[in-house]
Amino acid sequence: MSPKVKLLAALGAAGIGLAALLGVLFGTKGSVRSHIAAKYQRVEAESKGRSAVYTSTQPPGAVAKAISGAWKPAERINDPGGYFLRYRSAIVAVTAAAAGQQGSRIYVDDQRQGYNRWYPYLGGRWGTFSGPGETFRGGGPAAGK
Amino acid sequence: MTGRTTLRGRLAAAAAGMVALTLGNAAPAGALPVLDATDATELAEALAEATDDQNVCYGWKVAVYDYSGGADGIDQGSSLGVGQTAVRTECPRYVVFEASITYTSPASESEDSARFDVVSNIPGAPTAVDLRDNGISVGALLGAEDDEVVANATLLLPALMAEKGLVEPISLEANTEPLPAGDRPTGTPGSDWLRKYGAAVAVAALILIGGLGWAAWIVFREYPFTRASVPTTSRRKRSGGLHQ
Numbered sequence: 001m002s003p004k005v006k007l008l009a010a011l012g013a014a015g016i017g018l019a020a021l022l023g024v025l026f027g028t029k030g031s032v033r034s035h036i037a038a039k040y041q042r043v044e045a046e047s048k049g050r051s052a053v054y055t056s057t058q059p060p061g062a063v064a065k066a067i068s069g070a071w072k073p074a075e076r077i078n079d080p081g082g083y084f085l086r087y088r089s090a091i092v093a094v095t096a097a098a099a100g101q102q103g104s105r106i107y108v109d110d111q112r113q114g115y116n117r118w119y120p121y122l123g124g125r126w127g128t129f130s131g132p133g134e135t136f137r138g139g140g141p142a143a144g145k
Numbered sequence: 146m147t148g149r150t151t152l153r154g155r156l157a158a159a160a161a162g163m164v165a166l167t168l169g170n171a172a173p174a175g176a177l178p179v180l181d182a183t184d185a186t187e188l189a190e191a192l193a194e195a196t197d198d199q200n201v202c203y204g205w206k207v208a209v210y211d212y213s214g215g216a217d218g219i220d221q222g223s224s225l226g227v228g229q230t231a232v233r234t235e236c237p238r239y240v241v242f243e244a245s246i247t248y249t250s251p252a253s254e255s256e257d258s259a260r261f262d263v264v265s266n267i268p269g270a271p272t273a274v275d276l277r278d279n280g281i282s283v284g285a286l287l288g289a290e291d292d293e294v295v296a297n298a299t300l301l302l303p304a305l306m307a308e309k310g311l312v313e314p315i316s317l318e319a320n321t322e323p324l325p326a327g328d329r330p331t332g333t334p335g336s337d338w339l340r341k342y343g344a345a346v347a348v349a350a351l352i353l354i355g356g357l358g359w360a361a362w363i364v365f366r367e368y369p370f371t372r373a374s375v376p377t378t379s380r381r382k383r384s385g386g387l388h389q
């Protein structure tokens with residue numbers, strides 16, 4: 001192979017790399033919030049759009065797996081009552097639907113609102129904790145909201 | 146904060162990711178106890194609450210074999226308390242996360258190893274496959290956060306039992322009280338975009354850099370930079386003329 005052909009091949013490879021890099025930088029969009037909004041049914045919205053609640057017909061484990069597969073969380077905490085996924089833009093909690101209902105409820109909050117909402121579960125792990133020392137973990141057989 | 150990121154943010158995240166990839170992330174070997182006293186107590190309490198709701202005992206048992214100079218032993222606990230096994234007459238139905246971690250000697254050519262499974266006397270109970278499907282991995286057990294892996298795996302069991310229809314599901318209960326003064330979230334996570342697209346950025350950048358490097362090597366090898374040769378006049382014999 002002549003040097004010119006080799007040079008063309010090398011520049012071609014560099015061009016492919018550049019095209020791929022530009023494609024990723026300019027062509028990717030979306031967020032975990034937009035993903036959840038597109039995939040699941042919203043039932044509540046509050047706090048000027050910083051918080052929302054969605055429902056799914058799938059069990060919590062399948063929902064948590066689907067969300068994690070689409071957008072990998074920075075951290076994850078499992079609990080007998082559900083799953084907590086932490087992102088830069090949101091704290092996502094997935095739990096069983098209310099008693100008598102099938103499927104899941106998905107809570108999407110910003111960092112502060114999510115930490116406040118799930119403080120008994122996240123306290124001391126995703127933030128500071130000076131809460132009560134007695135047993136405070138709630139829940140029960142599908143007793144959630 | 147919205148999920149949209151600016152191009153500048155993406156470029157900054159990509160640059161940070163390349164630095165992190167270069168520096169690497171070494172995980173130190175673990176030792177007993179896998180869970181410290183506080184975490185073990187909290188885990189046992191959470192399992193006890195699940196048992197109250199579902200009438201199934203849950204537990205964890207991690208055997209550690211440390212040939213790097215640390216102590217061998219077993220770290221276990223259950224709904225009945227820290228250090229208590231769930232496999233006992235008080236628990237007619239039980240589901241236990243079991244793991245084995247081996248740390249080899251620094252002089253050994255063998256790598257550290259780990260394995261895990263779910264032990265239960267309930268037909269249809271969750272298995273190791275269910276745990277892997279939910280992010281539990283052998284690699285994570287060998288990392289620096291092995292305690293979180295053990296806790297997450299064990300706390301996964303009640304939810305998995307409910308999803309298999311073997312017990313009633315437990316749901317989370319939201320906090321309705323204001324946070325104590327001063328409590329707040331800490332440790333802001335890294336870029337969600339980089340976590341999702343970081344591998345693609347790295348591969349594309351490697352191809353780009355590799356192509357440019359190859360091109361540069363070809364240019365310098367095939368077309369080396371040398372000093373321009375100085376033209377010389379050849380001395381020719383002259384016919385005739387003066388000869389001394």
